[in-house]
Amino acid sequence: MEPNDPRADSAFRSVHRLIAGYLAISILTLAAIVLMRNDPAVVTPAVWTRAVIVVITAVLLILFATRAARGSRGAFRRLRIVSVITPVAIVVIIALPGTFPVWMKIEQGVCGLIMTGVAAVANGRYLRSRFAVRQNAAK
Template sequence: MRNVIWLIGGYAAVSVLTLVTVIVFRDDTAMVTSGVWVRGTIVAAASLLTLFFAVRAERGDRRMLRRLRLVTAIMLVAITVIVALPGAFPVWFRLEQAICGLLLLPVVVRLNRRAGRGERKPAARR
């Protein structure tokens, strides 16, 4: 679970730095569109919330683990859509989202692989 927290921490750091970049370049309308403002703000807030879920899940909170599985999967799908849509966002933002997706992909795989193993009942011994 420690690797999951590091990956989500990286995702949160990239997302917050992106929001800082959006604020710094707010007057450049080609670089910072209204969509970048909205998506950048949502992603930064969601990434911090995701990090909170991960820390709580590591401490044994099963409810937070379920939330973490759900949120990371949803965010990965949303990121994939953003990266794939041509012209919806500036290239720099789509590249940033691709980096976030690459950080979340192993998290989603690991959490769901682990979930599958953890939910099976052990075979009865004779």
Template sequence: MTEIHRELRLPKALVGAYLALSVLTVIAAVVLRDSPALVTDAVWIRTIIVVLTGALMLSFAVGASRGSAKSYLRWRISSAVMVVAIVVLVALPGFLPLWVRIEQGICGLLLLGVVVLVNGQRVRGLFAHA
């Protein structure tokens, strides 16, 4: 196991958890679809976008763990952008039902962990010469 692979194991797992939670949220939306107060159009759009971004970030994480500097940079940027987007969307009054705000808060915390870890000096140093 390479040093890059070791250092990225935890942030990669956090992205995997983000994606898994996102998929479970889409499944919950399907189950709750007959309750318009719980599953709004915004819920459908947001949950699908989150699954897609989760899959994309996981692909960046896999590429970065294989030593790809481009994947690492994309992962750093996308995870930070998603944290900001989550904060904004959760803060918007009435935009998302409470259950999705909670789910998004958890997703935001998972990605905040990713942002802290992949932007740390140790990991950045591994990609400094790539």
């Protein structure tokens, strides 16, 4: 990726903001789980597991986006892949009956919308073109 590309910089700022929102919601959810931990109808082992996975994923996404913005093709590839897989996993979580309480399905729906935005920007034509491997025509 070329340095000082205002359009790419703007796209990565958007990605960072979206992921920061995803991380903030995830941390707040984990804090709520800690506060409600004594209610087994609201906080199940699956809720704990999912919340921790989401926070870890959000932190990794911040790292991927930061490195991608600095030009790392590998980090950009990981950002693109995770940003697509995450909303798909969230759709499955929302669709599975009885696995998670309604409040967490709503929270995951919000996270899914945020990550769909990340996926749209990260997988958009412009950023992909910035990271495309240029083929040497003189081969």
